[in-house]
Amino acid sequence: MAARKQTVVELPRMQMRAAFVPSTYNDESRTIELTWSTGARVLRGFWDTYYEELSMEPDAIRMDRLNSGAPVLNAHSSYSLGDVIGVVEKAWIEDGEGRALVRFSDREDVAPIVADVKSGILRNISVGYSVHRFEQVEGGDEEIPVYRAVDWEPHEISVVPIPADAGSQFRSADTTPKNECVFIKRGAAAATGGDMATKLKTEADKRAKREAEEDKEEEGVRAEDENEEREGEEDDEEEDDASEQRNAGIKAERARVTGIYNAVRSAGLSNDYAAELVGAGVSVSLARKKIIGKLAEGQADIRSGGGSRVETQDDARDKFVRGVEASIIQRAGLLPLMRKANGGSYAVEPGEFRGLRLFEIARDSLERSGVKTRGMDQMTLIGKAFTNMRSNITQSTSDFGIALENVMHKVLQAAYATQPDTWQRFAARGSVSDFRVHNRYRMGMFGKLDTVNENGEFKRKPIKDAEKATIQADTVGNIINLSRQAIVNDDLGVFASLATALGRAARLSVEIDVYALLAENGGLGPTMEDGKTLFHADHGNIAGTAAYPSVVAFDAARQQLAQQKDPWGNEFLDLRPALWLGPLSLGSQARLLNDNQYNPDVTGKFQVANTVRGIFNDVIDSPRLTGNPWYVFADPGTAPVLEVAFLDGQESPVLESQDGWNVDGTEWKVRFDYGVAAVDYRGAVRNAGANAPA
Secondary structure: OOOEEEEEEEEEOEEEEEEEEEEEEEOOOOEEEEEEEOOOOEEEEOOOEEEEEEOOOHHHEOOOOHHHOOEEEEOOEOOOHHHEEEEEEEEEEEOOEEEEEEEEOOOOOOHHHHHHHHHOOOOEEEEEEEEEEEEEEEEEOOEEEEEEEEEEEEEEEEEOOOOOOOOOOOOOOOOOOEEEEEEEEEOHHHHOOOOHHHHHHHHHHHHHHHHHHHOOOHHHHHHHHHHHHHHHHHHHHHOOHHHHHHHHHHHHHHHHHHHHHHHHHHOOOOHHHHHHHHHHOOOHHHHHHHHHHHHHHHHHHHHOOOOOOOOOOOHHHHHHHHHHHHHHHHHOOOHHHHHHHOOOOOOOOOHHHOOOOHHHHHHHHHHHOOOOOOOOOHHHHHHHHHHOOOOOOOOOOOHHHHHHHHHHHHHHHHHHHHOOOOHHHHOEEEEEOOOOOEEEEEOOOOOOOOOOOOOOOOOOOOOOOOEEEEEOOEEEEEEEEEEHHHHHOOOHHHHHHHHHHHHHHHHHHHHHHHHHHHHHHHHOOOEOOOOOEOOOHHHOOEOOOOOOOOHHHHHHHHHHHHOOEOOOOOOEOOOOEEEEEEEHHHHHHHHHHHHOOEOOOOOOOOOOEOOOOOOOOEEEEEOOOOOOOEEEEEOOOOOOOEEEEEEOOOOOOEEEEEOOOOOOEEEEEEEEEEEEEEOOOOOEEEEOOOOOOO
16 A cells, blocks of 8 residues: 655635525525535645645544534634624535525625625625645646545635635735644655655745735845745755656746735735636746736726725714614614514614613704704704705705615515515416516426437427416505604604514515405405316316215315326326415314324224325415315425515515605605516316215
């Protein structure tokens, strides 16, 4: 067996490109799924140039830090609490990839990042990790070695504007934490060349010196050339004449590749550009000149208006708004609601505003903006606090108004999130871009492919027209008023109840509309594009026998659902039951049938197996359904019957403030844009039901 040499080297924390899975974003919980590693091979150059592979075997990865609430950072920055923009809810290994579910913070400063992630503007992430043990798996004296990380630990995930290239890594500053990593080399080469630990330390010292000299441009080039010459001299002493030129060439190429990547990263440019320079065969000196030219082009773009502008905000104002929000939420008794909506975690810190009445906060906001309130009566002061512009130039909203609106918005969203509903369990969710009528098309299947005759002639397959359904979004909403008297009286109960009631009303609006659609035409559902009701004999989705929930009735619904054909009638859809929906009076019987091991309909000495046990993933009973009818639905993700479409995918209500003084107080408008429609009849079966047998 080949000799193996173990060496301990200090390595900085490393970073690797990764990606979001945008389709998994959940607006209510602010969560999204991502892939944080595939174990792809990358080029490294810490103590020597080598390729790195990350083993994706579960026993090679220390997952404890990720699964203990690891932070989601803003571009790997960890210098303040504000750099933490989210948390890793859970992480796992699936199909040889590292996957994770992360939840974003609901802080206002994080909202723009979440919005860009949701809209697909920010798509890149980078994972920070440490390697504790490498094993060489490929390579040797004549080629760059390949080391596989067999003991490594991811510790944070960052949202980044430009990810690290798959063939490189970021070099950390001297202040970056380091960890000891064991390198195990294979083969005879590992046992030659004297004390390897001493040699590695010497090479690391030389490389650190060369990196420091790179910033000196041409002087650094000369210093690097001198280092390479000295390395060549050492090689002359260690290697025989036959291998001298070969080893010198390998070292020179490694130094060139590493030097170019380091120079590109120091300039903040893309590693794609570094790969381009390496592939062109340019020297480190020429690469630096090209990098300077590239940077000059970027500066010209910024001067001509192509760059971005950064504007700072007033920290004192932000602290005022956050403190007032925390004070109102705490005093109004809204903490339980906020914590329930945020998974049990929601901290507030009112600071200097702890215990202040609304009137006192209004006066403080005016004093902070330079308005003298001495001698001002309460009603006038409250009115001034709402209408006082913070700047005559910017015409920005008053700090007091912003704070109240922020609280109203957060409470509204929390109440919406915690209001129970059932429609999401059996109806599909969609999105529309405007208020026009939008089509939902369903294509048919071709059936089996046609046999090709002996002449090799392929038949043309005709494509029939797609089946169409339509859906349209409408707007629902209300305007509410918080009077000056309520603020003077410090009536936080009124304030809290208004916000929570509106949030719950928004959620209930969708629930009520879905069930109202199902109840149209005497419970047969809305009229479809073909002029027939959703549940119709011609649609093949009405049970032939009205029956009380039973094993026989459930099995009949299963068969009826599976026999539905595609819109062209070419092939069976073979749909399977996933959900049962019915009135409260039948819910217990449905659960009994779905959970019982034995058939409860059979009485006697012998027990008979329940053939429909576990047929449904979910049993839903609702007070919004009355009488005996019940329904069986297929999975709405694969065979949607009812759809709720939200405008631009915004699945929660929007709060807007009312400018001016049309009323004796301030007004807020709550708006919710969505539409409900039946989009297909094949994914459900309706049974008219019957009374329980005597």
